[in-house]
Amino acid sequence: MPVTVVVGAQWGDEGKAKVIDLLARDHSVVARYQGGHNAGHTVVVGQEKYALQLIPSGVLYPDVTPVIGNGVVVDLVTLFDEIDRLEARGVSCSRLKVSSQSHLIFPWHQALDALAEDQRGEGRIGTTLKGIGPAYADKANRNGIRAGEVLDPVAFAESIRRQALAHNHTLAAAGVPTVDVDAVVDRYTVLGRRLAPYVANTIDFLHDAVAAGEHVLLEGAQATFLDLDHGTYPYVTSSNPTAGGASAGSGLGPRLLDRIVGITKAYTTRVGAGPFPTELYGELGDRLVDIGQEFGTVTGRRRRPGWIDCVMLRHAVRVNSLTELALTKLDVLDTFDEVKICTGYRIDGDEYQGYPDRIDLLDRVEPVYETIEGWTTSLAECRRPDELPLAARRFVETVEREVGVPVRIIGVGAERDAVVEWDSGLVAP
Ligand code: GDP
Ligand code: IMO
Ligand code: MG
Secondary structure (H helix, E strand, O other): OOEEEEEEOOOOOOOHHHHHHHHHHHOOEEEEOOOOOOOOEEEEEOOEEEEEOOOOHHHHOOOOEEEEOOOOEEEHHHHHHHHHHHHHOOOOOOOOEEEOOOEEEOHHHHHHHHHHHHHHHHHOOOOOOOOHHHHHHHHHOOOOOEHHHHHOHHHHHHHHHHHHHHHHHHHHHOOOOOOOHHHHHHHHHHHHHHHHHHEEOHHHHHHHHHHOOOOEEEEOOOOHHHOOOOOOOOOOOOOOOOHHHHHHOOOOOHHHEEEEEEEEEOEEEEOOOOOOOOEOOHHHHHHHHHHHOOEOOOOOOEOEEEEEEHHHHHHHHHHHOOOEEEEEOHHHHOOOOEEEEEEEEEEOOEEEOOOOOOHHHHOOEEEEEEEEEOOOOOOOOOOOHHHOOHHHHHHHHHHHHHHOOOEEEEEOOOEOOOEEEOOOOOOOO
């Protein structure tokens, strides 16, 4: 079983980092395959809390090699800030490898991200303003600058100058401030020199690791419903977080991916705009946000809350070939007298099969709910399935039955060990 993939099954912030940190104990390599510093991944170890954006969540284990794969877009300022902060806390990042084929984010990408959001007006996506979309657009337009270019500082400086001038035309035409070309060239020449020792052929590295029988974990950022193809377009990110993206963004072919873990909260959240059929407004939603501390790690924005949605999760199973689910934050529901599980959709009064492929359909969805009695007791100390109250077990079994793949891990707290390993005997079809 060489390669495990962890993907978000909802709209992000499902607790991927915590599950990756848990699984990393049995893996020697953890590699990011898409996205960039729009991700905010939190790992809690005892009293210590680590908020990661670019560095893979396996970094906390000294014998795990963290890899930034070819599919990632890398902001060098954030990368070194993160390395410095981790090293100041005694976490060594010297093992980090950054793919020579990953693309770099520059200040004009951030400026263009903000400009695009302004131009969208009421239709704005609510991006993280990190320059992710414009950096991937440059990659697709074949104008991007790859990490490997830093190995030739003279050519790197020329590339930066050329791209800065080209993007300044766009910014000037829109009447927004341009970037200071000389200052960017100077700053990124220094950052490039610092990056050089980390640059590697990560595709060869990952294949060699697999060939040597080592266990590799591919860490997804964002989530299935933020996927450029499978998400609620245009309210999505600009990469493919789904399992197919794990292959493309790491260079490990699809046949090597054999365990694909979808992460879902016991409810749902979404940051930014876009359809959300099971969204909760009012007091119930506020309680989920308060208890679950649903504020973005990166932007501090309040996350929109809602009930768990098994229609989404069934779709996530299909597009990712999920072999199992990890169900996080079950403890957040501890004080609710009853909890709801969305089991189906109705559109214009009719039952709808599958996941709507158009945003106008999603806007008209009426969720069909199954209501489960709450357990109204704390799950914080539970570590074994038989320690979970009956109502909580019924909740997990209902999700498994509705989604059709086994739940293997249940989260009952933010801390590293606050999990219940679950095995109902169900196997993925
Ligand atoms: P990611 O982006 O998917 O890695 O998730 P985030 O780290 O952005 O957000 C998940 C938040 O929930 C973090 O603050 C975690 O520490 C926390 N968390 C993860 N699992 C659990 C859990 O089972 N229970 C509770 N109460 N908190 C959790
Ligand atoms: P993790 O890895 C939640 C959302 C943004 C916005 C949309 C596009 O922590 O789960 P972008 O800056 O990517 O162009 O923004 O995607 N978004 C996330 N939401 N968790 C994330 O990452 C996200 N990364 C991007 O809020 O709606
Ligand atoms: Mg997050």
